[in-house]
Amino acid sequence: MIIEDGKFVELIYKVIDKKTNDVLSEVEFPLGYIQGISEILSPEVTASLVGQAQGDIVELPVDVDQIYGPRDESLVTTMPIDGLDEDLRKVGTMIPMENKKGERINFTVTRINENSVTVDGNNPLCGREVIFILEIITVREPTDEEARLGGPIDETPDIANTQSIH
Numbered sequence: 001m002i003i004e005d006g007k008f009v010e011l012i013y014k015v016i017d018k019k020t021n022d023v024l025s026e027v028e029f030p031l032g033y034i035q036g037i038s039e040i041l042s043p044e045v046t047a048s049l050v051g052q053a054q055g056d057i058v059e060l061p062v063d064v065d066q067i068y069g070p071r072d073e074s075l076v077t078t079m080p081i082d083g084l085d086e087d088l089r090k091v092g093t094m095i096p097m098e099n100k101k102g103e104r105i106n107f108t109v110t111r112i113n114e115n116s117v118t119v120d121g122n123n124p125l126c127g128r129e130v131i132f133i134l135e136i137i138t139v140r141e142p143t144d145e146e147a148r149l150g151g152p153i154d155e156t157p158d159i160a161n162t163q164s165i166h
Contacts, residue, residue, distance in 0.1 A: 001139045003049045005036030008146055010138035011049075013041075018061065018129035025125075030137045032152030042067045045132055054139045060132040068123040075105070075121030084117050095119060 003009055010030035014023050033040045035049070044067060048060050065071075081089065088095055093109045111118035145153050 001053065003035050003052050003136070003139050005050075006142070006147075007035050008138065008140050008142040008152070009033055009035055009049070009136065010152075011134050011136050013132055013134040015125065016131045016133060018131055024128070024130065032138075034142050034146065034151055038151040041132075045134070049134065049136070052136055052139075054136055056136045058132075058134045058136070060134065062130050062132055064123070064125045064128055064130055068126050071122050071127040075107075076110075076118065077121075078116045078118045081112065081115055081117050089117065097121070 001007065010032045012030055013027050015025040016022070017024055031040050033046070035046065039046065042062075045060065045062065049058065052058055084095075087093075088109065089112055091109050091112060095107045095109065096104055097107055099105055105121045107119035107121045108124060109117055110120045143153070
């Protein structure tokens with residue numbers, strides 16, 4: 001069976017920096033979606049999967065600027081460290097903030113010194129040339145419930161390893 005609109009697809013993937021060959025991001029557990037209905041990856045990436053089959057491995061160069069826009073240096077700012085909670089003072093920590101329009105943007109802590117913290121609101125992939133390596137695990141017709149909800153159904157959620165967010 002091949003991937004086309006309305007098919008249930010599960011895949012795993014890696015995002016590789018084209019220049020350094022470093023793995024920038026990796027999903028090792030299958031992500032499920034319904035082609036053309038639900039979005040787990042950018043439309044540019046899922047559109048490239050049409051016609052692929054279970055077991056295929058697709059290497060897809062991606063122009064990240066087309067997906068996230070070009071890097072915007074105005075989204076990089078430095079603030080006093082004493083204005084930031086202790087648990088957020090770690091490189092790599094995501095800090096949700098709002099812009100002037102009230103839109104939520106996740107900023108990533110990129111640098112810390114004794115007096116200040118630098119945060120970056122750009123997507124971490126901005127400004128990089130990347131290759132998505134996607135492995136297609138499953139292609140099938142969705143169940144009635146998956147079709148109704150627009151994606152996979154987790155019948156037995158694992159709540160043993162969850163933490164309260166309150």
